Amino acid sequence: MEHTALLYFVGPAGAGKSTLVATLQEWMQHQRYDGVAVNLDPGAEVVPYQAAIDVREKFTLKEIMNEYSLGPNGAQVVCADLLAVELDWIRGHLEEINCDYFLVDTPGQTELFLYREASKVFVENLSDRSAMILLLDPLLSRTPDGFVTQLLLASAAHLRFQIPMFPVLTKCDLLEPKEVDNVREWAIDLDKLAMSMPHLEGMSGVLSSELLRVLQVLALESNLIAVSSKEGEGMDDLYSIIQSTFAGGDDLEAHVDTD
Ligand SMILES: Nc1nc2c(ncn2[C@@H]2O[C@H](COP(=O)(O)OP(=O)(O)O)[C@@H](O)[C@H]2O)c(=O)[nH]1
Numbered sequence: 176m177e178h179t180a181l182l183y184f185v186g187p188a189g190a191g192k193s194t195l196v197a198t199l200q201e202w203m204q205h206q207r208y209d210g211v212a213v214n215l216d217p218g219a220e221v222v223p224y225q226a227a228i229d230v231r232e233k234f235t236l237k238e239i240m241n242e243y244s245l246g247p248n249g250a251q252v253v254c255a256d257l258l259a260v261e262l263d264w265i266r267g268h269l270e271e272i273n274c275d276y277f278l279v280d281t282p283g284q285t286e287l288f289l290y291r292e293a294s295k296v297f298v299e300n301l302s303d304r305s306a307m308i309l310l311l312d313p314l315l316s317r318t319p320d321g322f323v324t325q326l327l328l329a330s331a332a333h334l335r336f337q338i339p340m341f342p343v344l345t346k347c348d349l350l351e352p353k354e355v356d357n358v359r360e361w362a363i364d365l366d367k368l369a370m371s372m373p374h375l376e377g378m379s380g381v382l383s384s385e386l387l388r389v390l391q392v393l394a395l396e397s398n399l400i401a402v403s404s405k406e407g408e409g410m411d412d413l414y415s416i417i418q419s420t421f422a423g424g425d426d427l428e429a430h431v432d433t434d
């Protein structure tokens with residue numbers, strides 16, 4: 176199995192995972208890097224990229240709903256567990272492919288991917304060079320308390336998975352530039368975030384300040400990258416930070432110069 180790393184795109188439904196996989200893959204193609212897309216979302220109707228490996232060949236959300244007489248939520252849980260059953264099938268396919276990066280699109284519900292034991296087994300065994308691209312919702316992240324909820328999710332991911340995490344603020348075209356700057360500053364400097372927090376009365380005030388202290392300990396390990404798949408923004412920043420983790424340096428300029 177020859178690849179630089181396998182990247183899981185994880186985040187809430189609608190955060191832009193599938194679109195980011197497609198946009199980053201296209202960007203990589205332009206730069207002559209080889210990004211191979213893998214779809215692990217059995218609930219996807221259509222995906223905006225050509226998947227080299229697609230879990231829907233094995234099962235779809237609709238099939239599981241029918242087979243087990245479940246609604247979509249119950250079926251999502253069964254699907255999350257079935258993923259682990261297909262570990263060998265997927266690994267077999269990965270082993271036949273040589274590329275720079277596998278771009279792995281994951282199911283809509285973050286919590287299913289983060290908290291089910293099956294996906295932990297899956298992530299720990301699929302590749303020994305994995306990372307997680309953690310998509311933060313832009314509309315939630317632009318308020319201090321909303322951003323804290325996103326940091327909590329990031330902290331939970333840190334606790335669950337011992338792999339590099341790259342937090343990404345998606346759809347930044349939906350925010351004012353000033354709002355994007357604010358969020359990025361909060362990510363770097365949690366004291367600034369604390370000062371921006373509204374001084375809430377009672378329970379939520381206590382909760383937020385205690386939470387911030389925990390988050391200061393579990394702080395994000397890398398800069399928050401702002402991307403917009405719509406505008407094609409931030410792909411170079413995202414690539415650079417991944418590349419410097421896995422290939423020991425940003426080879427972007429060197430690579431572009433080779434032609
Ligand atoms: N404005 C804007 N919309 C986006 C962007 N990326 C994705 N979207 C839209 O957000 C919706 C959900 O995107 P999708 O990639 O399917 O999210 P997923 O559920 O996380 O896979 C779609 O309607 C996309 O067109 C972006 O960068 N900017």
Ligand SMILES: [Mg+2]
Binds near residue numbers: 193283
């Ligand atoms: Mg999707």
